[in-house]
Amino acid sequence: MSLATKSRSLLGVIALTAILTLSACGGGSLVTGPFKVGSAYSVNLGKTWSSVSPFYLNREVKYLTIDGPLLNNFYLTEGMAVGRSVVRSARKSRPMPIVKRDMSETELAEFVVDTVAAFGYEGVASQNLRPTRFGTVDAVRFDLTAKTDTGLEIMGTSQVALVGGKLHMMLFLAPGEHFYPTMLSEVDQVFGSATLR
Amino acid sequence: MALLPSLASAQARPAGQRPATGTVEASIWDLSAKAELDAKRAGQLITDPGLNAYVNGIRCKVATEYCGDMRSYLMTRPAFNASMAPNGYMEVWSGLLLRADNEAQVAFVLAHETGHFQENHSIEAWRNVRSRANWAMGLSIVAGAAGAPSYVGDLIYLGAIASVFGFSRENESQADAIGFQRAVDAGYDPAQGGALWRLLIAETAASQFPDVRRREARSSIFNTHPISLVRATTLDEMSRQAVATQTANASSTRAWNVGRETHRAAIRPFLGMWLRDELRRRDYGQTADLIKRLKSQNTDFGVLTFYEGELYRLRRGEGDLDKALIAYEAASAYPDAPADTWRELGDAQARAGKKAEAIVALQTYLTKAPAASDRALVAARLDRMRAPT
Numbered sequence: 001m002s003l004a005t006k007s008r009s010l011l012g013v014i015a016l017t018a019i020l021t022l023s024a025c026g027g028g029s030l031v032t033g034p035f036k037v038g039s040a041y042s043v044n045l046g047k048t049w050s051s052v053s054p055f056y057l058n059r060e061v062k063y064l065t066i067d068g069p070l071l072n073n074f075y076l077t078e079g080m081a082v083g084r085s086v087v088r089s090a091r092k093s094r095p096m097p098i099v100k101r102d103m104s105e106t107e108l109a110e111f112v113v114d115t116v117a118a119f120g121y122e123g124v125a126s127q128n129l130r131p132t133r134f135g136t137v138d139a140v141r142f143d144l145t146a147k148t149d150t151g152l153e154i155m156g157t158s159q160v161a162l163v164g165g166k167l168h169m170m171l172f173l174a175p176g177e178h179f180y181p182t183m184l185s186e187v188d189q190v191f192g193s194a195t196l197r
Numbered sequence: 198m199a200l201l202p203s204l205a206s207a208q209a210r211p212a213g214q215r216p217a218t219g220t221v222e223a224s225i226w227d228l229s230a231k232a233e234l235d236a237k238r239a240g241q242l243i244t245d246p247g248l249n250a251y252v253n254g255i256r257c258k259v260a261t262e263y264c265g266d267m268r269s270y271l272m273t274r275p276a277f278n279a280s281m282a283p284n285g286y287m288e289v290w291s292g293l294l295l296r297a298d299n300e301a302q303v304a305f306v307l308a309h310e311t312g313h314f315q316e317n318h319s320i321e322a323w324r325n326v327r328s329r330a331n332w333a334m335g336l337s338i339v340a341g342a343a344g345a346p347s348y349v350g351d352l353i354y355l356g357a358i359a360s361v362f363g364f365s366r367e368n369e370s371q372a373d374a375i376g377f378q379r380a381v382d383a384g385y386d387p388a389q390g391g392a393l394w395r396l397l398i399a400e401t402a403a404s405q406f407p408d409v410r411r412r413e414a415r416s417s418i419f420n421t422h423p424i425s426l427v428r429a430t431t432l433d434e435m436s437r438q439a440v441a442t443q444t445a446n447a448s449s450t451r452a453w454n455v456g457r458e459t460h461r462a463a464i465r466p467f468l469g470m471w472l473r474d475e476l477r478r479r480d481y482g483q484t485a486d487l488i489k490r491l492k493s494q495n496t497d498f499g500v501l502t503f504y505e506g507e508l509y510r511l512r513r514g515e516g517d518l519d520k521a522l523i524a525y526e527a528a529s530a531y532p533d534a535p536a537d538t539w540r541e542l543g544d545a546q547a548r549a550g551k552k553a554e555a556i557v558a559l560q561t562y563l564t565k566a567p568a569a570s571d572r573a574l575v576a577a578r579l580d581r582m583r584a585p586t
Contacts, residue, residue: 093406095479100513104544105574117477122240122273129571140574147240 028052036197037062038078040168041135044193046186049074057088072174072183074190079166086169087118099167105131105140108160112171113144121146121154121173134161134168135196144173155180159191170194209315212262222283222320229282229319236270236288243271243291243467251463252289252307255300258383259308259376267314269307275474277397281310283319294464295471296487298396298494300456301389304380312375318368373428377435386453387439391432396490398426405482461494468497469535472504481512499531503538510541521545529558536566540575547582556582 032048038060049064056063064074077086085096097114100107109126117124124146132141139161146154153176160169172187174180216222236242243249252271257264267285274290281287287310297303313319364372373390381387404410443451464471468491475484485508492501506524509517525542528534543558559579563572 091408093404093409093480097479102518102548104547105578106540106544106571109571114477127570128573130573131577142570149240150235151238151240151242 028054031064035062037076037168039197040078040163040166041194041196043076043170043190043195046189058086060084061086066183067179071179073172074187075169075171075173077167077169079163079168081166084167086115101165103162103167105129108140108162108167109142109158111167112142112158112160112169115169116144116146116156116171116173120149122149123147132159132191134159134163135194137161137163137196139168141191145176146173153177157184157187157191159194163196168194208317210317212266214266221324222317225319226284229284229286232282233268233270233284233286236272236286239270239272241272241274243273245271245466248294248463248467251459252294252303255304256287256307256311259304259379259385260311260314261379261383263311263314267311273471273474275471275478279306279310281313281319283314283317285314287314291467291471291474295468295475295491296397296400297393297460298457298490299386299389300460300463301380301385301454302393303460304383304385305376305390305393307376308379308383309372309376311379312372313364313368315375316368316371318364318372321368322364370431373432374435377432377439381439384451384454386455387436388433388453389455391429391436394429394432398429400483400486400490403482403486404480406480409480409483457494461496465497468500469504472500472507476504476507476511479511481508484508497533499528499534499538502528502531503534503541506538506541506545510545518545518548522549536562536569539565540569540571552582 029051030048031051032045034042035045036042045064047066049066051062051064052069053059053061053063060078060080062076062078064076065072075086080086080099082099082101085098087096089096096118097111099111103111106129109129113124113126124144127143127145129140129142132139139159141159142157144154144156144158146156148154154173155176156171156173158169158171160167160171162168170191172183174183216226249269249271252269256267256269260267263285267287269287269289271294272288272290274292275295276290276292277296278290279288279293287307289307293306294303297306377387377390380390401412402410472484472488475487478484485505488501488505488508492498502524506521506528509521509524522542522545525538525545528538529542539558539562543555543562546552546555546558556579559575559582563569563575563579566572569575
């Protein structure tokens with residue numbers, strides 16, 4: 001029901017605020033320049049980002065933002081093995097998208113799209129899938145559009161690869177108005193800077 | 198024989214009625230209006246004129262005198278659900294439209310919701326939970342006084358208000374009876390009320406998750422109590438009485454409206470998109486049951502067989518990739534198979550070591566979908582596959 005949904009949304013806002021409040025107290029940090037994503041790879045951050053990874057439930061995901069999680073989100077996963085997911089499920093009957101064995105290039109993009117849908121975005125769609133390089137390996141690059149449950153237009157871009165059977169994903173999401181176009185050149189630069197370790 | 202619930206009460210609302218300013222009902226309407234505004238802006242809102250006209254048409258057939266008082270909003274949400282707010286704001290979810298076998302089953306749900314509207318059940322529920330709301334209001338004020346952000350108070354209050362929409366068992370039974378009569382009066386096949394709940398019970402039983410199977414219903418409009426065989430049986434009994442009444446009335450030559458083809462034609466453009474949403478729930482047992490039932494209408498085999506293949510590919514159980522390949526091959530024989538069939542067929546063939554067939558399938562995909570969003574990716578893959586090793 002809509003009102004119940006609204007209540008849940010407000011709960012999400014409270015949780016988010018709690019995360020931000022906690023990050024102000026300690027645990028989060030400012031990061032720029034060379035940035036290690038676990039032991040898998042490193043990127044070069046041109047701008048100064050806030051790392052709020054300690055408050056993200058999944059330790060395999062580095063979670064960065066500049067203006068706050070509602071305005072720009074940068075997810076970087078270190079090599080995720082088969083069966084692992086970016087989003088943790090609260091219930092067994094609500095499974096999340098997982099890394100599967102023998103994924104095709106299309107399935108790599110599908111994993112990211114399904115993950116964004118699992119974040120709670122609506123109408124998630126991929127565009128302009130194209131081959132690229134993630135460091136020295138073949139990868140998939142594509143763009144995304146989605147909406148929040150209140151109808152805000154969201155845009156995104158992602159670069160994803162399988163390295164040694166493990167999934168490396170970089171995903172940037174932001175409101176399509178102002179925040180996405182403003183950050184796109186920085187994100188492109190970060191994607192291009194990935195160096196496998 | 199089950200006792201049949203009572204029909205309309207003496208308090209049924211007159212058409213066009215609006216609450217007087219300053220009343221409890223006016224306050225609830227204001228809250229409903231805010232929720233309706235959110236629905237209008239929601240990312241899930243389906244604006245397709247054809248589908249909206251179809252659902253609105255059914256609603257006005259069963260809600261007759263209230264047609265102008267109600268507004269329905271179709272939402273892309275993969276669960277069986279519809280809801281009714283006291284100000285006439287109704288939500289109908291895509292999961293309901295996908296699961297209904299025919300127009301008559303949709304009509305029974307919309308007529309049931311109309312029953313809630315007619316009997317002002319929200320107001321009745323409000324009175325029942327007023328003490329809870331008073332408590333919530335008190336908490337909201339305390340939260341505000343303590344310096345909490347305003348949305349904390351809103352959350353507490355909205356949480357209590359949302360409970361208004363959880364109708365009692367008696368309300369649900371009455372809405373069932375009113376809905377049944379309205380649907381039958383509109384000419385819909387009386388057997389479809391019970392049939393709808395039976396298919397939902399079957400789908401729930403097909404879930405791959407034990408905790409879902411243990412529940413008789415999931416995300417249903419009847420979240421105050423589970424859909425049960427008893428409920429379906431009650432509707433079946435109403436159906437038998439309606440048919441007997443018609444049979445006894447020798448002057449009646451009425452033919453019941455089921456509307457199978459009409460319903461499928463209305464949802465056909467959305468089948469692929471909604472099945473994709475279903476697969477994202479990752480309850481492959483339920484989705485398999487749903488696809489099997491959709492196929493039982495002997496139409497849309499290309500789309501449905503493709504999504505059967507998608508189910509196997511995504512489930513990735515023992516032997517599932519082989520089953521996916523077989524399904525994609527089968528789907529490709531039907532004229533309504535989506536272009537994606539050939540991309541997935543190519544991927545499946547490549548996995549099975551059938552390189553030559555995979556190249557043909559992927560090339561066919563590019564021919565069938567020249568503007569595909571993944572054209573550059575597939576073309577690059579083809580180049581790699583064709584390159585001498």
